[in-house]
Amino acid sequence: MAASTGPSQPSFSRLRELTPDSDRIQELSDAGTDSEFEDIATVPQYELDNIAYFDRMRPIIVDDLKTETSEVQDETLNVILPFLEGNPNEFPLNEFGLPHLQRVKHARYLDDALGSYSEHYVALDAARPWVLYWSLQALTALGEGIGAFQTRVVNTFVPCQHPDGGYGGGHGQLPHLAPTYAAILSLAIAGGAAAYESINRRSLWHYLGRMKQPDGGFTMAPGGEEDIRGAYCAMVCLSLLNLPLELPADAPARSCGMTNFLDQLGDWISRCQNWEGGISATPGNEAHGAYAFCGLGCLSIMGPPKETLNRYLDVPRLIRWLSYRQCTPEGGYNGRTNKLVDGCYSHWVGSCWALVEAANGTGIWNRTALARYILSAAQAKTGGLIDKPGKRADAYHTCYNLAGLSAVQYNHVFDEDMKGSVGVGELAAPYHWWVAGLYEEGKIWVEEDMVDEIHPVFIMPYDAVSACRKYFEDKEGF
């Protein structure tokens, strides 16, 4: 029969690895003799502390049955654990025995990511707007000024804007909601009238109208796939650019009786919450961390999270599913049940919590364990952040690990009564957030390891969010 219990299972502890002879393992676990300390005397104290911590976090119950899933998981943990317990990258450590955030190296990596690419990177041709967004956002998270890039951001997006509205990946490419979202966010992060005015809001509004579907959701492109990314990206554009919620006269969904971008949208999101409690790309698919964030982000734009999340989702079931995404003992998140930990879910799952906690009470998630994973296992030796040890850095994982770290370090509050200079009119809920302070409980980072505050709905700097919305609230017409 399958499960075996007992605190000495399984045997991937570093403590045991440090004593290669199996007889010694026996001797060690029998415990008590002085000689065990001789063997580990060369191991620094911080590493012993980490080893002790991960021994506590290791699942006690491990099934005997081996399948592809459990084998890949075991192999992966063997690769990751040395980074969590020791310091193979030889990074300088903070007072908690964890690697410092390698700010300088990461900033340099991101500067490079914004530079030129050789012909071998042709696969990026349809995804350049993403490279800009990830890199710019990550730089601001590190507290780096991006003023020097402002003009070049605008220059890059001018040819991407399609004459019929929306943005493609480059000149002559069809408009698509993914590059549109990345373009709008990048331009908003860059900020300034030149960036804002480069956006043709009227044609974008018409384009979004063409994406609205009779079932309430949004397609990504004309003739393209309909999924929950579309719903989130469309809401981000409508809100940040303060566009009318009324569907344009030429929107095909009008022929099905729809008049408003929000028509049946909440119900459509509802249908994406599946039997697992998580949220899927479209109704019927498997629950997935990235789609969960899109769904929650979309609802948090539609109204105050307390109202919209509780109206359209079974929040306790969602919380349960989100909690289970935290891998033990790794501390980072996976995106689906029985999948591997991956640094990008530091954001996709980690950033769900601010939205969920605004709807349902705070103090639900283990922030410290996530920070451990990001600092110890998700920083590449030469700069940039990664999925897991052994993988290469890229702008995507750099952006989303840092966003996850920010989610860990700050407490965000949704304040219905907030009165500010911004946040009047439609889709104004996301302008009611503020940072109530730092998260201190059990923290394992120091000042030097802090990233900047990130707006929990838009995943860009707070001030860039309000400056952009304010600009378009003050502007008459399109």
Next chain:
Amino acid sequence: MPRFYHDDPAWSDVTPIPQLESGQVLAGISYTAEYSEAMSYLRAVMAANEYSTRVLDLTEHIISLNPAHYTVWLYRAQTLSALNRNLREEIKWLNPTALKHLKNYQIWHHRQTIIDRLGSCDGEQEFVEQMLEKDAKNYHVWSYRQWVVRRFGLFGDEGERKWCEGMMERDVRNNSVWNHRFFVVFGGLKGEVEEGLLKRELEYAQDAVRKAPQNECPWNYIRGVLRQAKKPMSTVKEFAKEFADLEKPDEVRSTHALDLLADIYEEEKKNDEAKTALDLLANKYDPIRAKYWEYRARSLDSAAVEA
């Protein structure tokens, strides 16, 4: 051999549209001359709304250079439709391309467009199987399979369910298979879940739990099935207790059984027992989620106060 168009008589009537220069940019790519020229011809034919055989050749060429190019795929689909092309031929061409680029969104959407127009899913299940041989949890492949089930009315289909069981034999921890089973069994259901169906699905999941009690999937499945059937969680109380008995707190064989028991005790208004289960999870069996288990315990208190 790179392929060029400027000296090809078949293309002499087309004036290519080169990529717009817009001053200094970020993340620019130094394209090969071949890619750069092919894209310039694509921009030109798209601007002229040209749908022709040579456009199909051009899109095939660009796809071979950059399969992640959604524009080319979408325009190819439009061209196929405008030319009323033999879509079976298209699928034959598509298969090796798909097998080469597993994580590509565009290929799957393209396939969906084509199969939708063909109106027949002959061979699709076999093809999906081939893809899953390479990557048994690929999200796009599974989503596509779910689209096939919906489009071609395979809800409740016994063959589809048996196929899931085969996949499950391979790896009972593959959550994508569990999701597909749930989708096939319950996705098309209108009205109540019959007793027989409920029993069959619960037994299937319970057998899976016995193979590996710490596997999260079948426990979630049990919760999902009960919810679908509008049955209380206490329906499986005795089963859960096989794997976690509060009387024997050192012999727990599944954290998921403890979690389920906590919910069952809450359902039965036995808050002390629920708290014992949550406490075991927080302090012994699943400490990484301690905050979550403590939140659940707090929720019990507030529910009691409200009552």
